[in-house]
Amino acid sequence: MRTLKDRITRKASQADPAPSRLKYRLQRWMLTPGIRFGLKFGVPLCLLLAATGAFLADQERRDMVHDSLLSLRAAIEERPEFMVNVMAVDGAGASVAQDVREVLPLDFPVSSFDLDLAQIRSEIESLAPVKAVNVRIRPGGILQIDIEERSPAMIWRNREGLALLDKTGAHVAELGRRAMHPELPLIAGKSADLMADEALELFATARPLGGRLRGLVRIGERRWDVVLDRGQRIMLPQDNPVQALERVIVVSEVQDLLERDVAVVDMRIAARPTVRMTENAVENWWRIREMNEGGL
Numbered sequence: 001m002r003t004l005k006d007r008i009t010r011k012a013s014q015a016d017p018a019p020s021r022l023k024y025r026l027q028r029w030m031l032t033p034g035i036r037f038g039l040k041f042g043v044p045l046c047l048l049l050a051a052t053g054a055f056l057a058d059q060e061r062r063d064m065v066h067d068s069l070l071s072l073r074a075a076i077e078e079r080p081e082f083m084v085n086v087m088a089v090d091g092a093g094a095s096v097a098q099d100v101r102e103v104l105p106l107d108f109p110v111s112s113f114d115l116d117l118a119q120i121r122s123e124i125e126s127l128a129p130v131k132a133v134n135v136r137i138r139p140g141g142i143l144q145i146d147i148e149e150r151s152p153a154m155i156w157r158n159r160e161g162l163a164l165l166d167k168t169g170a171h172v173a174e175l176g177r178r179a180m181h182p183e184l185p186l187i188a189g190k191s192a193d194l195m196a197d198e199a200l201e202l203f204a205t206a207r208p209l210g211g212r213l214r215g216l217v218r219i220g221e222r223r224w225d226v227v228l229d230r231g232q233r234i235m236l237p238q239d240n241p242v243q244a245l246e247r248v249i250v251v252s253e254v255q256d257l258l259e260r261d262v263a264v265v266d267m268r269i270a271a272r273p274t275v276r277m278t279e280n281a282v283e284n285w286w287r288i289r290e291m292n293e294g295g296l
Helices: 004-013 019-032 034-053 059-077 092-103 115-127 194-203 209-210 242-254 279-295
Strands: 086-090 129-137 143-151 152-157 162-163 171-175 186-188 213-219 222-227 233-235 264-268 274-277
Touching: 019 034, 059 194, 086 092, 092 143, 115 129, 115 143, 152 194, 162 194, 162 222, 186 194, 194 209, 194 222, 194 242, 209 213, 209 242, 222 242
Parallel strands: 086 143, 152 186, 186 213, 233 264
Antiparallel strands: 129 143, 152 162, 162 171, 213 222, 222 233, 264 274
16 A cells, blocks of 8 residues: 555646646637737738838839839720710700810710719709700710700890890890790899799789780889880889789779770889879870860
8 A cells, every 4th residue: 555655746746737827818818809810810911011011112113013003994994895985965956065065075085984974964064054964874885965955934134135044044045136036025124033933923914914015124123014015014012013913904804904095003002003194195184174174
């Protein structure tokens, strides 16, 4: 039998399987997710960046890399499938299409990568006759431009001459002669274009006047005068001009007001409408009055 001393000696001679405290902490530190990620990806990345930086430290090498990238980009951008060869303009008249080609002096063929479609759209929308535009590149190397033109709704006479306006008052085009668009109503006066919507309401209200209506004149940038043939005018108020014109038309239909020798119907004060007779009517009235007084 082994003595107690032998057992103690044998036990002491066996190696302790437990790791040391430093080794244990190092193993736990290596198991940290951040450290594992850094060793797996961070160290190779740092080495790669260091190698790249050492390679690009020389100016000639940097120039070589830059030229290679430019050559690769040009080779891709100038491939036939990316080239735009022609421009098609649809939805516009001949004059507007010509204006579009003038504001877009493109030298075809051109790479689609060199075309700024947003800038092209902005330049076309700056043209007065253009209401909306859609720009896209069609298969086959075609720069497709679809245009919606403004529809002229009235003619505006101003100090510069005659101009076509759409229903919003936006400028469409200059007009040489009134006879070119006899079907369109006429407005005149400073800032009349800013009240185009109200002018169209007045024209719609004045439809019973038929061919007698000559146009609308903006007075003092505040109100309208309705101009009729025979030199007649209807002076409308600043507020509720449509309702005032309706009252005049109703009275005229009942009592033939506008068929008489009336020069001006003043509706500027709604509570006190005023009628001004023509000079001939006034002279005849005084003549009849003198005759009646002489007869008495």
